[in-house]
Amino acid sequence: MALALPLLAGALLPQAFAGGGTRRWFGGRGESQRAEAQAAKDEAAAAFYELDTAQRGLRISIETITAADSSPDARRAVEGFEALGRRIDEVSHGYITAVDAHDLDRDELDAATASRARTELTRAKDELNRVRGELDRFEEGLAPLLDRAETQLARLVPAVERARQALRGASGALDAVRDGGLRADDLALRLAQLGPELTRLNEGAGRHGVPETLQRADRVLRDAEAVRAEAERLPQRAAEIDKRLVSLRTRTEALTTRTEGVEPVLSELRRRFSAACWQDLQHVPEQATATLRQAEERLAEAAKAREEQRWPDATSRLSTVRALLDSTDEAVSAAGERLRRLDAVAKDPKAETDRARFAVRDAQRLAMAGRNTPDPRHARPLDQAVARLDRAVGSLEGRHPDYWHFLTELEGVRTDAARVVELIREDRGTAAAGR
Structure with missing residues (x-):
């Protein structure tokens, strides 16, 4: 038995290193390197998936913005998204290249190759995460544009429906007027002119854009409601015209008699x-x-x-x-x-003269209130008014006095005095405000 043990060990030894397709370094440091490389691959795959998902979500946001907004800011957002897309394609290509370059499941994978695979896959993951950060920051910057676009899109369906309802209301009001014997041809023409606008509304924002469709819906709503309101008021308008015809005809006859x-x-x-x-x-x-x-x-x-x-x-x-x-x-x-x-x-010129003198004296008292001497801007026109009044009174001394000239002159005197009073009050109001 002592002699048999070395022979058995010798018989088993070659199989331990080269037999039957088993890995030569199974259970050693190489297996640890393979596991680390596989973990790096899994992390890179997760980063790739998250970046792809985020890009898809961002694309939806961009499509929302472009559907509702044609401003320069929106165009710049599209350009930024396209540039970011090229960067994503670049790092995605790097990731795919790293994955294709290393088969981590093959038996012959050595420790050095596994280590290199881990390094390349980790680098690819880091690049994917870095671009994901750029994408997240870009998406945060889109928030105002996206909010505005979503607000417009939220308005779109109700706005179009309101426009349609307004058209139906205008049509119904017009039918009611016609049933009452009124033709309302001008209103019918205005309503007919809204037909092409309704067709464009029905074609939708996909064809005409959200801003233009919203504007069209608002315009159709406004015009249709105007037609409806005028149609509903038409019977009253007809009655008012009938009344005015009678009233003006009567007034014409009365004025003819007075003439x-x-x-x-x-x-x-x-x-x-x-x-x-x-x-x-x-x-x-x-x-x-x-x-x-x-x-x-x-x-x-x-x-x-x-x-x-x-x-x-x-x-x-x-x-x-x-x-x-x-x-x-x-x-x-x-x-x-x-x-x-x-x-x-x-019969009594003195009554008109007294009216004019009272107006001038009232203005003179106001001009002297709180002063020792009047302001020349006030005194001069009042002195001229007094002289004008005296001349007017003197003009009545002839054999055939011009009473109409006398009246118009005294009216002018009263107007001049009133103008001075207004000027004094304005000056004092300004001075009080300054204090």
Whole structure:
């Protein structure tokens, strides 16, 4: 038995190192190197997967931004993402190259090769993590753009739906008006013009972009609501036009009657007062007659437009009629008012004089309040007003006084005094604010 042991050991020894495909360094330091390399490979694979996942998420964010934003900031974000994508491709290629270069499962893997594989895979992992950090920082910088884009996208569907509802509402209001016997052709045309806009809304933001689609939805909403509001108000508008037609026709007839009374008033003015008192009123009767004729023509045009349901035309003609009647009323009233005022001043010129003197004295007292001498800016126009008043009073001493000139001069005196009062109060208000 003692002789047999060396022979058995000799028989087993070659198999321990070279037999049957077993690893030559199984259980030694090489296996530890293989395990470390495998761990580095697993860590690199995890880093690669996380970077790829983060890039996919970032791509979704970029697509969200580009869908909703065409600003320079958004374009720069796209350019930055593309540059980052090239960097990711570069480090991903390095990782794949390192993985392909080393088969960690082969039996012949020696310790040196395993160590080199671990080093290269660790370097690839570090590069992947570094670029992942760049990607994370880039994504943080996108937050304002992304928030704005998501806000716009969140507005998109409700905005488009509101626009559609507004169009349906406008169409329904228009149908109701037509059922009531009103054509509303102009509103129907405006509503028809919104049809192509609705088509573009239905084509969606994918074709036209989020900002443009939002703007279109807001515009359609605004225009459709305007059509609906006008359609709902149309019966009332028609009734108002009918009422105005009757009212203005009645007023025209009344002014025609009043115009006939202007000539007797002018005759009275000519008989009792100098020519300067009434010359500017000479043409009132013929001008009033011509203006009333124009008003009647515009009234007829307004009535025809109302019958044809041309509402803007009817409204425009009625506004013209009102302006013509206002000017006629003013001219016709001026003749009677002139006679009344001239009668009053001829009977008692002193009343007008006292009014003017009171206005000047009131302004003079205000100018002297708290002062020993008045400010020349206040005193000078008041002195001129006094002189003007005296001249006006003196003009009444002739045989045929110009009472109208007297009245207008005294009105000018009162205006000058009021202007000085306003200036004094402004000066004092400014001084008080400065304190």
